[in-house]
Amino acid sequence: MDMHIGRSGPVHARIKAPPSKSYTHRALIIAALANGISSIKGQLDADDTRITARALAALGVRIVWEQDLITVYGTGGRLRAPDTPIDIGDSGTSMRLLTAVCLLADGPVTLTGSARMQERPIGPLVEALNNAGARISYTKNPGCPPLIIDGTLTGGEIRADGSISSQFISSLLIAAPYAEYDATISLIGPVVSEPYIRITTGMMEIFGIKPEQKSTDPLVWKIPRGMQYKPSSYTVEGDYSSSSYWFALAAVTKGTVTVEGLNPDSEQGDKRLLDILEKMGCTITWSNPSKPGESEVTVSRSGALSGVDVDMADCPDVVQTVAVVAAVAETPTRITGIHHLRAKESDRIAAIVNGLQELGIRCDASEDEIGIIPGTLKGGVIHPERDHRTAMSFAILGTAIGCLTILDAGCVTKSYPEFWEEFRSVWKTAGSC
Numbered sequence: 001m002d003m004h005i006g007r008s009g010p011v012h013a014r015i016k017a018p019p020s021k022s023y024t025h026r027a028l029i030i031a032a033l034a035n036g037i038s039s040i041k042g043q044l045d046a047d048d049t050r051i052t053a054r055a056l057a058a059l060g061v062r063i064v065w066e067q068d069l070i071t072v073y074g075t076g077g078r079l080r081a082p083d084t085p086i087d088i089g090d091s092g093t094s095m096r097l098l099t100a101v102c103l104l105a106d107g108p109v110t111l112t113g114s115a116r117m118q119e120r121p122i123g124p125l126v127e128a129l130n131n132a133g134a135r136i137s138y139t140k141n142p143g144c145p146p147l148i149i150d151g152t153l154t155g156g157e158i159r160a161d162g163s164i165s166s167q168f169i170s171s172l173l174i175a176a177p178y179a180e181y182d183a184t185i186s187l188i189g190p191v192v193s194e195p196y197i198r199i200t201t202g203m204m205e206i207f208g209i210k211p212e213q214k215s216t217d218p219l220v221w222k223i224p225r226g227m228q229y230k231p232s233s234y235t236v237e238g239d240y241s242s243s244s245y246w247f248a249l250a251a252v253t254k255g256t257v258t259v260e261g262l263n264p265d266s267e268q269g270d271k272r273l274l275d276i277l278e279k280m281g282c283t284i285t286w287s288n289p290s291k292p293g294e295s296e297v298t299v300s301r302s303g304a305l306s307g308v309d310v311d312m313a314d315c316p317d318v319v320q321t322v323a324v325v326a327a328v329a330e331t332p333t334r335i336t337g338i339h340h341l342r343a344k345e346s347d348r349i350a351a352i353v354n355g356l357q358e359l360g361i362r363c364d365a366s367e368d369e370i371g372i373i374p375g376t377l378k379g380g381v382i383h384p385e386r387d388h389r390t391a392m393s394f395a396i397l398g399t400a401i402g403c404l405t406i407l408d409a410g411c412v413t414k415s416y417p418e419f420w421e422e423f424r425s426v427w428k429t430a431g432s433c
Helices: 021-033 047-058 092-104 123-130 167-178 194-206 240-253 269-280 316-326 339-343 348-358 388-401 409-414 419-426
Strands: 003-005 012-016 037-041 062-065 069-073 109-112 147-149 156-161 183-188 212-216 219-223 233-235 256-260 283-287 296-300 309-311 333-336 362-365 369-373 380-382 404-406 429-431
Touching: 003 388, 012 240, 012 419, 021 037, 021 047, 021 069, 021 092, 021 167, 021 194, 021 240, 047 062, 047 092, 047 409, 092 109, 092 123, 092 147, 092 167, 123 156, 123 167, 156 167, 167 183, 167 194, 167 219, 194 219, 194 269, 240 256, 240 269, 240 296, 240 316, 240 388, 240 419, 269 283, 269 296, 269 316, 316 333, 316 339, 316 348, 316 369, 316 388, 339 348, 348 362, 348 369, 348 380, 348 388, 380 388, 388 404, 388 409, 409 419
Parallel strands: 012 256, 037 233, 156 183, 309 333, 380 404
Antiparallel strands: 003 404, 037 069, 062 069, 109 147, 183 219, 212 219, 256 296, 283 296, 333 369, 362 369
């Protein structure tokens, strides 16, 4: 499916935030390890979260998925090794979070995935686990899936590199309560996307286990052996990453968009986008911020946008969103701390540069930053290379310029299946080209 986008007038809309992908993944996995039956309410129903559910089912977990409710029959940390490989597709979160968890199975587990997944690094996590009792091997390229996961999770002192992905740390934390001995997890060097680790520890606490943080510099946690997750009833909060496109729509069209159902006190790092947009010239207004279930946030713009100089190491999933807003600003933008975008669903630094240059914007990029120099925008064709965030972010920019085609637009089902339906409902076409 391709999407052809014409120029829009100012958009004035109200949207309900979709459920969080990050929280849905973690709730599924932790509930699967709990000792009893858990309920996950208001889950995200998307390709990636379904992949996690299918993988857990292959590991012997009974999961009943209904429209707004998932019932998970926890195994108490005792998983079954399937006879065939588990295909993770394009879901990097599923691959990384489940790698440590698969050590709890009663035999070897093979995790595989798409061609792109087989290029994405997982070496630091495998090294940390192999130093803690695992016997994980690569079947193709060293440092990348597919993996044969065997051995045990012994525990003890586990040192892990979080400079590529915080999901390596989250994977260790989630599985650690079922290690043979007490586990101490220490980070080596700087960590990217640290808020996602806080999401993980917060979800662990909801299910009855609170990792003891022994140090903040470096980050160190201790998890005693013999603990088990307790079954819980959990409601998934709204997703700032997916909501970012509607905030950007207000910014690029000089409109006003209100998003309902976001938690103003969320641990999600991508809520920083609101601060960045405010610095660029947007107005941010919260209603009922003390009542997360009733809160809503409005983003509007009336004047000019200015560029920013911003480190986005903690909020990588909204870098593309900031980049497309920067394209309509009056002054340049510099985004730093983003080397880990090279290893996402696509090379997202290259995707931003290639996409903006296709539309007439000059970009300068290095391994860890992008510079965006605004200019005269023109229409063009964007191929997202199966990357959902590239497709959605450039669709938003298309409303400011028109004559934009997004190829393979169906890739948004990875995280936001309703995106195009909601986009059409608020997109006010002012002309084709």
